[in-house]
Amino acid sequence: MTGEHKQVTVLFMDIVGSMKLAAALDAERLREIVTDLFNRAAAVVQRYQGTVDTFTGDGLMALFGAPLALDDHPLRACIAALEIQSVVAELAAEVRTRDGASLQLRVGLNSGEVIVGEIGLGPGRYTAIGHSVGMAQRMEAAAPPGGVLCSYSTACLVEDATRLGPVERVSVKGADETVPARLLLAVESDRMVLGRNEGVMLGRxxxxxxxxxxxxxxxxxxxxxxxxxxxxxxxxxxxxxxxxxxxxxxxxxxxxxxxxxxxxxxxxxxxxxxxxxxxxxxxxxxxxxxxxxxxxxxxxxxxxxxxxxxxxxxxxxxxxxxxxxxxxxxxxxxxxxxxxxxxxxxxxxxxxxxxxxxxxxxxxxxxxxxxxxxxxxxxxxxxxxxxxxxxxxxxxxxxxxLKPLTDSEAARQVSQLLGAEASLDHLAGRIASAAAGNPFFAEEIVRDLAGRGVLAGSRGAYRLADVVSEIAVPATVQAVLAARIDRLPAGAKSMLNAAAVIGAHFDMDILLAVVPEVAPTSVVDLVSNEFIDQTRLVPQQRYCFRHPLVRTVAYESQLNANRARTHRILASAIALRDPGAADDNAALIAEHYEAAGELVEAYHWHMRVRILASAS
The missing domain is CATH 3.40.50.300 (P-loop containing nucleotide triphosphate hydrolases)
Structure with a gap:
């Protein structure tokens, strides 16, 4: 099954009053204008490495961040949206002079997770599905003529590099309540996008x-x-x-x-x-x-x-x-x-x-x-x-x-971000562990927790406002890591995805048993690009992920069905690798069969663990 989870920004554009325009123009002239319009818009999308997904009769949908992940997909989409409005304004002036008709666009943007891949038969099957696609379309419907309306998720991701209008509440089809959105006014590319250079520099x-x-x-x-x-x-x-x-x-x-x-x-x-x-x-x-x-x-x-x-x-x-x-x-x-x-x-x-x-x-x-x-x-x-x-x-x-911060330096950084509230001590350790010495990752994790209402207050003076169920990978961090992964050769990416299913540490022979079609030399790409490190040479080559969030992103980007298949292959490979050690590996084999949804096999191996435990 092809497809994967991606963090993207979806762009929808639509002609304002297309029915009125169609009534005012000859059908051939209308076709000529719409073709010119879509060609100009598509050229802008492609210039910023977006992908034109679909053309409708009077609109266009584009993806930024798929099929190749992009560090800055929200910013690219914003730049493209404004540029599309600019080139359409030039075309609109021509249409007004020649045809006496008005041509305007609405553009909507939304950022979030989608599933991308090939759907259906025939050409043009690559597309995205998910709630984020529908919300982008709702933003387009609510945008003013000639304007670009960003969902709140997009606005939060680009607020450090753009000028935005005030937060407004807009009604969207299918939602009981209004949702926040902001008009995109301009992009200011000289402002910092990745990292915010706040606080005291540590460890350098x-x-x-x-x-x-x-x-x-x-x-x-x-x-x-x-x-x-x-x-x-x-x-x-x-x-x-x-x-x-x-x-x-x-x-x-x-x-x-x-x-x-x-x-x-x-x-x-x-x-x-x-x-x-x-x-x-x-x-x-x-x-x-x-x-x-x-x-x-x-x-x-x-x-x-x-x-x-x-x-x-x-x-x-x-x-x-x-x-x-x-x-x-x-x-x-x-x-x-x-x-x-x-x-x-x-x-x-x-x-x-x-x-x-x-x-x-x-x-x-x-x-x-x-x-x-x-x-x-x-x-x-x-x-x-x-x-x-x-x-x-x-x-x-x-x-x-530059190397990651040491444990003590990372702990000091997280303490600076959170503050001295005693209830945050345990959370600080979890954040430092998840960020693994990367200052930007730590900053974004704290921002994400504050955005989700888990933390209340301000930088350096937070307090715990809710239970921390998990330390999620923020969208900003996921975009950076996914873009690095997507720049790998296909074989190396497949190997990394398989390794993510195996665990934080993995042996080379097991990895090759899971992806036998991938050349063993692909591991060189993973080491040289600092995704993994070799921790042992003999008796088996052993590796580990350099950063835990790399493994998380590689694992979570895979479709559930693909992950389940890899877990199933892995369970079988561990059992066959050394039949004499099957008892020692029974719990691990059961765990992988359970993750694969093979409940009967998982039960068999769980029972084996219990029998061994009772015998001892």
Whole structure:
């Protein structure tokens, strides 16, 4: 059975007054307009790696986060929704001029869990089903013409990166009570999305000292490496604040997942930050950039100036493009950037965050720039996740690898988040254990508990308001981990899913017995991408999950039927692995048969456990 559980954001759009529009236009003209509309909207969805699920007669449904999970699916959906309204406004102006008719859209967004997979026969079978789909459609129906209405679940996930209207209560079909929603007004991509950099930085003193020492030594390119949530941005924030206080010229830019396929986007962002031109008109930005380059670009009409302006996205369209080859443009741009650095009086610190999302052309140019920067007193720092293998990673001579917080550091962080209320002591231990040293995971677990009403109060001053039945994986954390899992090769993902059914620790021979179709070498992908660690080599190779929440997400993403089948295969494999040890493994075998729904087999093995216990 194909399919899996996914955290997604569903986008619904619909033409306002489609019946009235159909009555006002010739059928062929209407078809032409609707086709153009859907083509433009679908192009926007695909640009942000969404999936067009279905077209209706006058609407469209799209998924963000399926079939491939996305860290930032709510933000991508928001950007796409606003951009769809923008491109439709352009089409609407054409329709108004040519046909005298009004064309408007409503767009609704909702985030939550769905089941995705192939349903039915024939092409276009991949779709999503679940309550979250219906709620997105209800948001679209309640949205104002030309507007984008977010369900409360989506709004909570993007509130740190968007401007939203006030909470309003809307009536939805099929619900007895109104539900909260917020209008999406704008996306502000310069605001932090992952992590909130709150509280005192804990457990990174050694890394801070190492980074400061590299700065003192004039190191060129430095990489800060770690999985999502370990505090790369927080470390950079502390370092750059100290650098700015000491008189350094700090330049910070960030790569975004939704722009990773746009050529030179990361380069443009870094250049605009370097020359501080954001908010200026193109003409003012060109003048401002020239002023900061000293004698290097005395003539704003020279080819090098035009190459720089083009890379920054501020070029004068009336100026002719320099007749220079691509490689020549690249070399000259790096040279101009270096001259601009040398023209500054202060030392410079360049920071490019989340380089695992950099576009390839930017990676090439900035790696060349970083290499040249090594001959100066300035420094280039990049942050990225372990799976990144781009040119900037290859050129990094100095790398600082972030590890999870120690148990004591994690406990201190959770105490900071919760506060000193005595009733929270037991909960603090459970949160620290679930987060396993990942500061972002701990933050999101606390936020989730507060959002569910389990905790009352505010950060650092919470009190227990309800019974804590479970420490669930927050949607934000699940999105990050699911996206990492989905980036694995198919064989490695199948192996990880099977391992999640086996347990936190597993032997290689049992794992291969459960997924015999997967090449044993797939385990290398899981180790190198820091999903699992090897804990024993002989007599059997044994592994464990590096983080308990990775196992939870891998397990819970599987359909119940698929998990049951794996439990059944696993129970049989354990029994056959060493028949002489069947008595010792009887309880474990019974547990897996029970999880598989094989109650007769489970009863047989449970009885075996009882007989053995009574005999002893």
């Amino acid at each position: 003193e050694a890394e801070m000292e190492q980074l400061s020492a590299l700065w003192d030594d004039g190191a060129g390119l430095v990489g800060i490496v770690g999985v999502a949530g370990l505090g790369k941005s927080r470390l950079i924030g502390e370092f750059t604040a100290a650098g700015a206080q000491s008189g350094a010229d700090v330049v910070v830019a960030r790569c975004d997942a939704h722009t990773s396929v746009l050529p030179f986007r990361a380069l443009a962002r870094l250049l605009r930050a370097m020359f501080k031109v954001d908010g200026l008109s193109d003409a003012d930005a060109r003048r401002h950039a020239i002023e900061q380059c000293g004698d290097a670009l005395a003539n704003p009409q020279c080819p090098d100036a035009q190459i720089l302006f083009d890379a920054m996205g501020i070029a004068d369209a009336d100026e002719p493009q320099p007749a220079v080859s691509f490689d020549g443009r690249r070399r000259r741009l790096v040279d101009v950037m270096l001259k601009a650095v040398l023209a500054r009086r202060a030392r410079m610190v360049f920071v490019l965050e989340d380089v695992h999302w950099i576009d390839t052309p930017s990676d090439d140019v900035l790696a060349d720039f970083a290499a040249e920067l090594g001959a100066t007193t300035s420094m280039f720092v990049v942050t990225y996740r372990p799976e990144f293998r781009g040119v900037l990673h290859q050129r990094c001579v100095h790398s600082i690898v």
